[in-house]
Amino acid sequence: MTTKNLTPPTPGNFYVPGLASEYVAERYGIALADIAKLGSAENPHGASPKARAAVAEAMDRLHLYPSWTAEPLRQKIADTYQYQPEQVICGAGETEIISLIIRAFSGPGGRIQMPGPCFPIYHLFAEAEGRVPVLVHEATDRTSMALDVDAYTAAIDADTRIVFVTNPHSPSGTWLAEADVRRIIEAAPHALVVLDEAYVHYSNTAGYIHLGREYSHVAVLRTFSKAYGLAGLRVGFGVAARPIIDALLAVKPTWNMGQLQIAGGIAALDDDEHVDRTVATITDARQYVRGRFGELDRFRIVPESRSNFFLVEILDPDTNSTEVFNGLLERGVIVKDGAASWRGLDDRFLRCDVNLKERMDQLVDALADLD
Template identity: 60%
Template sequence: MYLSNPALGTREAYVPGLTKEHVATTYGIALEDVAKLGSAENPFGPSPKAAEAVKAAMKIDVYPDWTANALRERIASKYGHSPEQVICGAGETEIIPLIIRAFSAPGDKVLMFVPAFPIYHMVAENEGRVPVYVGMGEDLDFKWDDYLAAIKDDVRIVFLTNPHSPTGRLMTEEQIRRVCEAANKQLVVLDEAYIHFSKTNGGMDLVKEYSNLIVLRTFSKVFGLAGLRVGFGIASPEVITPMMHLKPTWNLGQLQTAGAIAALDDDEHINKTVDAIAEMRAYVMEKLSKLDGYSVVGQPFSNFFLLKIEDKALDSTKVFNELLKRGVIVKDGSVSFIDLGKRYLRIDVSLKKHMDRLVGALSDIGSRA
């Protein structure tokens, strides 16, 4: 009998959003009518330049460069850093475990706000680290004094997500600076997967000031390359080098690097996506404000928002399942996010027809409660 790592025995698994095909088949709904609002994907699809680059990179009989050097050079050039400051991976979800393994040991603590992207605490626990949670309270807002007070000597890694998931709230540069300065013996991980949707520059330039900061970004969201699996981190060489020692060899193939390089330069696709999401976010916020029994948490700066179920006759699981019957996929907060409870759904901002389907479905569910 083979015995696995005991740390893995009782751990939860990550729950991704359901597929359109599953919902269409299960509930007898036309595939094109299903609104997939649970994975924060780009409703406009991939960058056209990236799609063409992938087609042109079909020489797949040879090994790729094991460091994805061409992509690292292009990222470095775009954001004003050196290639030695860039690491690329198969999505942020490959880079996050590298960070935890490189900068903490079993028994060390890893700090995060909760609710949070579940990969943070799942990887930490699986690697024998101890997650330290700072709750966001009933208003689901950042409690900065509590967070700074939690940065103690036995904490090795400090996570920040900007915009935050699942709330979509935006951190200010000054707030991020305060954490970097307080955590001068720790590594600060600034996850900017959704930063484009905030129409701010993000924290890339802060890497030049804080050697204890790594900024993460992904090609899965605004660039529309979720299926290619590409993410990257930018930090000082002292941070990147040990991660490169742990990185799997040939973790990115030619198709991934070619698509990502082309997507970086497709400003037309990026701007179209960001502007359309901002317009549709305002549209759906206005529509939801007229519904009884629901409220949006805070002011979202991302391509999703957090919906609170105010009607006590309903909870997140019931509404989630009723939405599926009506061809709408969202995230059930009680399943997807630690410490969020049974009253919240995370919902993507998407095309108008999908937003209208969502609002109509929520109204119908509320009227039947």
């Protein structure tokens, strides 16, 4: 028996999640309620109340196998966004759908293009499956952290199998105009273009979900983890032309969605009140924190975020993101360390969530308090 293919993954192969409040409370002796959890882009208002009620009701169906395509949720998504149910796939968060896309639309050695930095799951999963992630670092302008669409489209070549576009982008929160997204799509007619709209609600636009209807080589992904507050339920979906969805269904674990996920997702789509309240809170706090950063000399907010997080650039050459990250932790503020969390972000940056104004005050006060 050979074990040569069973080498355990090294830490660099894993996603680095935002730290849990409980861990920081215990390690630094801080009351749980005093922790500002700004590293996971979660919803400060919690889960959609309608989804919570629907999940509770769905407990009566726990003994029954769900539909393997999550058909009732598929139908609801189709009705909501003017697609046919056959043009929808549901997954345990977008993360699962991203993994299916990488499997179905690239073979071993296949080139998968993504901005550098980007959501790490794109390259981590690609590498785990023997695909080749191509991070296009030169397409990220270091001052605005926006995507340079010319550089990004120029990097697409005949061997590119999948092109990821994240809008709003993570970790910068920057926003692409529809014409720019179309330029990328039209530069890759031979590939699958994946438009990841995980944070679209915070852009205060309806996003570009219609592009999955218009182009036969585009998939648009959305999640219930952010504006609906259901990160712990694990529900996401993709819309695209039917042949794309069929290819994804063919590699999908059969019953990937449970009764609770299906029920929660359906109810969340009707909870405009929760989404509107969340978006209003984030939009307001985003404006507020921009103002408060004016008080700091050693840090700059990267200003153009249209998401529920933003980048902070460390202007002081005598410190770095890991030192600042640890200094903030001691003060009960959890953020993300750019150097540890993203390929190509380096030690000049941290990513911080937009949250309630009092949490923004905690962040700015803690940054001001660092030596």
